[in-house]
Amino acid sequence: MKYLLIVPDGMADDPVPELGGRTPLMAAATPHLDAIAAEGMVGRVHTIPEGMPPGSDVAALSIMGYDPARVYTGRAPLEAASQGIALGPDDVAFRCNLITVADGRVMDHSGGEISSEEAAELIEAIQERLGSDRVRFYPGVSYRNLMVWHGGTTGMETTPPHDILGQAMEPHLPRGEGASLLLQLMRESREVLADHPVNRKREAEGQSPANLIWLWGQGRAPRLESFPRLRGVSGAVISAVDLIRGLARLAELNVVLVPGATGRLDTDWAGKRDAARLSLAEVDFVMVHLEAPDECGHKGDLAGKIRAIEWTDREIIGPLWEAARSMGSARMLVLPDHYTPLSLRTHVGKPVPFALAGEGIPRDAAQRMDEATGEASPVCVGEGWRLIERLFA
Numbered sequence: 001m002k003y004l005l006i007v008p009d010g011m012a013d014d015p016v017p018e019l020g021g022r023t024p025l026m027a028a029a030t031p032h033l034d035a036i037a038a039e040g041m042v043g044r045v046h047t048i049p050e051g052m053p054p055g056s057d058v059a060a061l062s063i064m065g066y067d068p069a070r071v072y073t074g075r076a077p078l079e080a081a082s083q084g085i086a087l088g089p090d091d092v093a094f095r096c097n098l099i100t101v102a103d104g105r106v107m108d109h110s111g112g113e114i115s116s117e118e119a120a121e122l123i124e125a126i127q128e129r130l131g132s133d134r135v136r137f138y139p140g141v142s143y144r145n146l147m148v149w150h151g152g153t154t155g156m157e158t159t160p161p162h163d164i165l166g167q168a169m170e171p172h173l174p175r176g177e178g179a180s181l182l183l184q185l186m187r188e189s190r191e192v193l194a195d196h197p198v199n200r201k202r203e204a205e206g207q208s209p210a211n212l213i214w215l216w217g218q219g220r221a222p223r224l225e226s227f228p229r230l231r232g233v234s235g236a237v238i239s240a241v242d243l244i245r246g247l248a249r250l251a252e253l254n255v256v257l258v259p260g261a262t263g264r265l266d267t268d269w270a271g272k273r274d275a276a277r278l279s280l281a282e283v284d285f286v287m288v289h290l291e292a293p294d295e296c297g298h299k300g301d302l303a304g305k306i307r308a309i310e311w312t313d314r315e316i317i318g319p320l321w322e323a324a325r326s327m328g329s330a331r332m333l334v335l336p337d338h339y340t341p342l343s344l345r346t347h348v349g350k351p352v353p354f355a356l357a358g359e360g361i362p363r364d365a366a367q368r369m370d371e372a373t374g375e376a377s378p379v380c381v382g383e384g385w386r387l388i389e390r391l392f393a
Helices: 031-039 056-063 075-082 116-130 179-194 197-204 227-231 242-250 269-282 292-299 302-326 371-376 388-392
Strands: 002-008 041-045 091-102 105-108 135-141 144-150 212-219 235-238 254-256 285-290 330-334 352-358
Touching: 002 056, 002 269, 002 302, 002 388, 031 302, 031 330, 031 352, 041 371, 056 075, 056 242, 075 091, 075 144, 075 212, 075 242, 091 116, 116 135, 116 179, 116 197, 144 212, 144 242, 179 212, 227 235, 235 242, 235 269, 242 254, 242 285, 254 269, 269 285, 269 302, 285 302, 292 302, 302 330, 330 388, 352 371
Parallel strands: 002 285, 002 330, 235 254, 235 285
Antiparallel strands: 041 352, 091 105, 091 144, 091 212, 135 144, 330 352
């Protein structure tokens, strides 16, 4: 049996007035996803346990069958695992976003979609000026970088910058135990970044400068049970972002790197599809994570979000479902990790729709998968980490 798990990040949305009360998923042309819904079943699932932050880290743990309430320690440690950064028992990892601020407001959590190459130059400068025996900065993918605080604390309260777009940053700065060091580093980063050649060039070309680091998502190294041992399958994961790659490594799944995978609309869709096809021939389980719908949601980009959904359907869902079935018995599970409504430009933790089809999966009356059909379904998985049991049942 071949098992496919497709996660279009942040795909779920609220009704949009410009679409006549439809959501981007409802408006998008998704013939392959519709066919999967018609062949199998549609339901909804709580990927975010009550009281936990509605982030991709928590949701991804749920989707992959790990109870976040039991194993979640923070976002940054998962990303550190992706980069092969070994965290000691006294180490605390932090996400270090490169962001754009203006007039005291958070304008862009992605530093104007800064490239990984540009970001690496900036983080190198930050490390040279602000790094020490206590703190070290590591470049990642685009704006998603890391800091490790040796002998640090996790007691402070931090805020994801994508949750406060357009808002004054002052009320959302780190506070609590250990926050003074973070505030000092963030403040001093402005001096390092303000006149850096990368930012001067970006501004000259009309692009937003990445003029501040934002520290959040702190945590110590988590421990996860082996996915292959838990599920009895070999597996691979394809994603552009360190969070998902790190989770895969900790779960002892193969991480397939795709050159040109960016986590945006300009990602190498064909490269991810082809890598997944090759992986299907070698392992039992393949997860493909697509970041583009979420990024469009954060930017309030309606047309972009619809395109991201349609390209996911055309380039990923359709071809991979065909490839999996050509190899024999197969099942596919498709779901977003959380809502990223265009109107809010941040994550919401309400239940998301899912579609499950394939060998031995009962068929229901649904003809498509979207927020409305998920809500109308009698199937609601309250403990999101148990949904994957239906894929492998």
